[in-house]
Amino acid sequence: MRKIRVLAAKPGLDGHDRGIKVIAAALRDAGMEVVYTGLRQTAEQIVNAAIQEDADVIALSILSGAHDYLFPRVMELVKEKGLDDVLVIGGGIIPEEDIPALKEAGIAAIFGPGTRTSDIVQFIKDNLKRKLD
Amino acid sequence: MTNSEFASRLAAWQEKLEALLAKRPERKQEFTTISGLPVERVYFPKQPDQEYLDKLGFPGEYPFTRGVQPTMYRGRFWTMRQYAGFATAAESNRRYRYLLEQGQTGLSVAFDLPTQIGYDSDHELAKGEVGKVGVSISSLADMEVLFDGIPLDKVSTSMTINAPAGILLAMYIAVAEKQGVSPDKLRGTIQNDILKEYTSRGTYIFPPAPSMRIITDIFAYCAAEVPQWNTISISGYHIREAGSTAVQEVAFTLANGLAYVQAAVDAGLEVDKFAPRLSFFFNAHSDFLEEVAKYRAARRLWARLMKERFGAKNPKSMMVRFHTQTAGCTLTAQQPKNNIVRVAFQALSAVLGGTQSLHTNSMDEALCLPTQEAVTIALRTQQIIAYETGVTETVDPLAGSYYIEHLTDEIERRAMEYIRRIDEMGGAPAAIEQGYIQSEIQQAAYDYQKAIESGERIVVGVNKFVGADEPLGELLRVDPKVREERCRQLAKLRAERDNQAVNKALAALEAAAKGDDNLMPRFLDCVRVYATLGEICDTLRGVFGEYKAPTII
Numbered sequence: 148m149r150k151i152r153v154l155a156a157k158p159g160l161d162g163h164d165r166g167i168k169v170i171a172a173a174l175r176d177a178g179m180e181v182v183y184t185g186l187r188q189t190a191e192q193i194v195n196a197a198i199q200e201d202a203d204v205i206a207l208s209i210l211s212g213a214h215d216y217l218f219p220r221v222m223e224l225v226k227e228k229g230l231d232d233v234l235v236i237g238g239g240i241i242p243e244e245d246i247p248a249l250k251e252a253g254i255a256a257i258f259g260p261g262t263r264t265s266d267i268v269q270f271i272k273d274n275l276k277r278k279l280d
Numbered sequence: 281m282t283n284s285e286f287a288s289r290l291a292a293w294q295e296k297l298e299a300l301l302a303k304r305p306e307r308k309q310e311f312t313t314i315s316g317l318p319v320e321r322v323y324f325p326k327q328p329d330q331e332y333l334d335k336l337g338f339p340g341e342y343p344f345t346r347g348v349q350p351t352m353y354r355g356r357f358w359t360m361r362q363y364a365g366f367a368t369a370a371e372s373n374r375r376y377r378y379l380l381e382q383g384q385t386g387l388s389v390a391f392d393l394p395t396q397i398g399y400d401s402d403h404e405l406a407k408g409e410v411g412k413v414g415v416s417i418s419s420l421a422d423m424e425v426l427f428d429g430i431p432l433d434k435v436s437t438s439m440t441i442n443a444p445a446g447i448l449l450a451m452y453i454a455v456a457e458k459q460g461v462s463p464d465k466l467r468g469t470i471q472n473d474i475l476k477e478y479t480s481r482g483t484y485i486f487p488p489a490p491s492m493r494i495i496t497d498i499f500a501y502c503a504a505e506v507p508q509w510n511t512i513s514i515s516g517y518h519i520r521e522a523g524s525t526a527v528q529e530v531a532f533t534l535a536n537g538l539a540y541v542q543a544a545v546d547a548g549l550e551v552d553k554f555a556p557r558l559s560f561f562f563n564a565h566s567d568f569l570e571e572v573a574k575y576r577a578a579r580r581l582w583a584r585l586m587k588e589r590f591g592a593k594n595p596k597s598m599m600v601r602f603h604t605q606t607a608g609c610t611l612t613a614q615q616p617k618n619n620i621v622r623v624a625f626q627a628l629s630a631v632l633g634g635t636q637s638l639h640t641n642s643m644d645e646a647l648c649l650p651t652q653e654a655v656t657i658a659l660r661t662q663q664i665i666a667y668e669t670g671v672t673e674t675v676d677p678l679a680g681s682y683y684i685e686h687l688t689d690e691i692e693r694r695a696m697e698y699i700r701r702i703d704e705m706g707g708a709p710a711a712i713e714q715g716y717i718q719s720e721i722q723q724a725a726y727d728y729q730k731a732i733e734s735g736e737r738i739v740v741g742v743n744k745f746v747g748a749d750e751p752l753g754e755l756l757r758v759d760p761k762v763r764e765e766r767c768r769q770l771a772k773l774r775a776e777r778d779n780q781a782v783n784k785a786l787a788a789l790e791a792a793a794k795g796d797d798n799l800m801p802r803f804l805d806c807v808r809v810y811a812t813l814g815e816i817c818d819t820l821r822g823v824f825g826e827y828k829a830p831t832i833i
Contacts, residue, residue, distance in 0.1 A: 160393035160409050162482015165522050165609070168722050169729045185831040186482050187397075189405070211393055212649070212758065216408025242648050242755050260613040260646045261742045263733050 148279045151271060154202035156184040156193045158221060161211035166238060170206065173264035174271070190217060194224040197233060203277045206267075207237040207254075214241050219252040226253070232276040238262065286328040293338040297350050306354040311673040319673045321354060322346070325680060335580070335689075339675045341595070343583040345576050345688065346676040347634040348599045353672035357385075359637035360662045361438060363605065365390035365415035366649055367758050368765065369425035372415040376430060378652065382659060386468075386637060387430070388438040390414030391448075396483040398444045398817030401766035410763040413649070414440075418766070419812045421773055423451040424458065433461040437468035438513070438603065438637075443485035445472035446498050447816050450803035453506065469510035469559055469603070472498060475536040475708055476515050478829065479717045480522040485817060488709050490824035494799060495540060496547040499554040501800035510559040512540060513603060516578075520563035521609045523725020526574045527691055529563060531698030532708070532717055534582055538699070539708040541590055551590045555597035562635075564626035565607040571626070572678055573687030575602070575633030581692045585699075604630035605639040611646040615741035616752055619643040624661050631665055632678055638662055648755040715830060773810060781809040786819050793823040 155171045157164055164186060171181045182200050184193060197205050205225070209217060218237050225235060237249065238258035246257050256270055311319040322339055325332055337343060340350030349355060362379055364387075365372045376387055391414040394406035400418040401410045410416050417423055427437075432455065441448045449470050453463050474491040477484040484491070495512065502511045516524075516533035524532065537558065544554050562578065564571055583598040592598050606626035611619045620643050627640045640658040642650030650658070666672055678684045705711045712718070731737040738744045789802040806816050 160397055160399075160405065160483075161413075162393075162477070163521075164482065165725050169523075169726050172722070172726045173729070183831050185829055187405075211409060212412035213393075213408035215760065220408075240646065240648065243751070244755070260611075261739075264729065265733060 151179040151204065151275065151279065152200060152202050153179050153181045153204040153206055153271070154184065154193070154197045154200055155181055155206045155208070156188055156196070157186050157208055158188055158190060158193055158217040159209055159211060159213040160187055161209050161213065162186055163210040163239075164208070166210070167206070167208040170208075170238070170264055170267060174206075174268060177268040179268075179271070190220040190224050193221055194228055194230070197225075197230060198228060202233060203275055204271055205233055205235045207235065209237070209239040209241075212240070214239060214249065215245060218249050218254055222253040234271065234274055234276050236267070236270070283327070286324075286333065289333065289338070290324075293341065293350070300350060304355060306351055307356065308354075311354060313670060313673075319670075321351060322675045323677075323680070335685075336679060342587070342598060343580040344599055345580045346679055348579070348601055348636070350675075352634060352675040353631070353666070354675070357666045357672060358631065358635050359386040359436065360384050360659060360666075361386040361388045361603070361637045361639055362655055362659055363388040363390050363440065363639045364655070365392075366413075366756070367411040367415065367762050369415055369417065369422045373426055373428055373430075375652075376426075379655070379659070380430070380435070382656060383663065384659060386436045386438065388639060389426070389440065391439070391441055392416045393483070395813060396441060396443070398485050398813055398821075400770055400812050400814030401763060402770050403814055406763070410766055411758045416762070416766055417448070417451070418770055418814060419773055419810050420451050420454055420807045421769075421810060423448075423455050427452075427455050431461070432456040432459055433465040438471075439468065440471050442471050442474055442477050442481075442483055443491065444813060444817055445470040446494055446800055447803050447807065447813055449498065449506075449509070450800065450807045453804060454807050463506045464508065466506055467508045469513050470498070471515060471561070472512040473515045473536065473561075475539060475712060476518055476532075478712050478827070479519065479532070479721065481518040482829075484827045484829070486820065486824040487827045488713075490793075490820075491827075492540075492543045492709070493547075496544045496549065497798045497800055499544050499557070500547070500549055501798055502557060503549070503553050507557075509557065510601075511554065511557045513559050513561045514540065515561040517561045517563045517605055519721060520565060520607065522721050523609075523728060524721045525724050526565065526567070526570050527694040528698065528720060528724060530574060530578045530581065530691060531695035531702075532721075533560065533562070534578065534585065534695065535699050535702045535708040535711070537582065538585060538589070541586070542707065545590065551586075551592050552594040552597050555586065555590070555592055556594055556599075559636075560600050560602035562602050562604050562630075563607050564604050564630040566610050566622065566626065568625055568629050569678075569684060570687055570691075571629035572633045573684050574691055575604075575630070575635065576676075576684075576688045577691035577695065578602075579634070580688070581695060601636045603637045603639070604633075604635040606630075606641045608641055608645060611641060611643070612739060612742050613646040614746065614749055616643050616647065617750070618741050619646070620657060620661070623658060624665070627661055628665055628669070628671065631671060634676065644752050644755065647752065649758070651754055651756045653754075654752075770812065773812070777810040782806075782811045782815070785809050785811055786815060789816065790819050790823060793820055
């Protein structure tokens, strides 16, 4: 069975990358293959990277409050490029009341501060859309 | 060492103190505890030895372990300075006026990310970010609104701005001119600390070399024209927020500081001309006594480095004057009201460590920008420490505690080990280029997270005593329409200003950037004719290029 491939990405101008880097390290320790885009990625760059890396999962992180624009924008492009079998998750400083709209847009789950990395690992394993063989 | 040597040093210190007190008396004639016991200005060991004199000495004197002023908070409290700003300049101006009415004593401006990265609000990359983490400023016109009705000779203003710090400072000087306030009257700080942007905070624009040149230009310009301005706030805050330990926070901050001093000395500036205006910014994390020791260790270590490495003679060149902010990364989204308690302890550690100014976080910041109610409680927390707890009545009250002094020594020693290692790599810029500082921080962050997940480290409400989450009521939201409004304002500005003058000023800036002339006067010329921040930064991008961060995980 091959490894799960994850693209960890920071959309927008936000520079807070402690969280995404910790999660990237934890996913790697859990046996996944992780590529981190680095800071300041546009939605286009992220979706292109996901295609290039043949990612099973896109993990987005925003702490600047721009999730309301940028998460749906990434999902628009994911759908446009036909990446319907890619699992997209998000995290950061995201008010509870914003979550329904983000899920509506196609983000499978939103993980806030205090989330255990093991819960994220489990969520990915349980909700992966692609087969690993 | 004899008692007589201590006695003569004490007498000399007291003599200087008397002269100071004649000019600036303390808050009260007599200080007492709540029960009426008299409280002395400073307490010393009964039998002071040479080690005491070398390591601790007298407050306001080298090596400044006991504080940078001889009377500390008996003279005056720290500056209570809440970092604030959101949406438009007009809205932020209202928040500033409210905070000043509530007894806040200094302003601290938060800019939105497009401003921090040098994009105007109408830039494509600004979509979704305008006004979110701070106020959006694209030109002098916005800055005029931001400080409307706030006399700039009466307040001190800290601006969290790095890559475009010189440009925002130029706007501030230009607003002051319009108020009739000359630059030599201006007090405040620009963060202007690019090295930690590369490792920890992420709002860089240009590569290291031209960034360092802009910083030394600002040092030189301000030494001559804006002498009361703190030209840089060398920041450990974000290094800690990115996950470092307390030792790493001190080490990497001071290593960055050494790099700035070296760059300025290499540019031909005299150390005692610019070093007195260097300031620092630290985090107040949760390990209460470790934090108190950390500030004391940072002061002593920096004083030694400045004296021994750069031959500084002016005591002010050796002082770590610092701002503190409580640790945002310790705020929990779970049971958010508990954050009020965390912040109070963290703030108290900063006060016991001798901070010059303080920001206390609001309880709701793991969820959103703080509401007015949450900010008010945070400010009240500082006021309770200042006016009720009594810790302000004597200088450096924890000195002499076996544990505190041990931690102070230990943090200093371990931080110095890091600094030596960084020296061997060629200094902080080289260590950053090699990814060393970044990977040290990341490893510490990951270790911390693993300790929480294994239950080795407890966070109340997160991995123990969970449940009973009472959601906060109101959250502050920034209207997405802010960007549309900003785009309209910018279109109007571009149509109405003298575009010929703008092009001329930008061309002169470009020429200066290609050569060696100080850029500050060119920034001033640009902002006065309402060239936008984006236009100015684009001009510099054209000459200097942009920094591309290595991805290290």
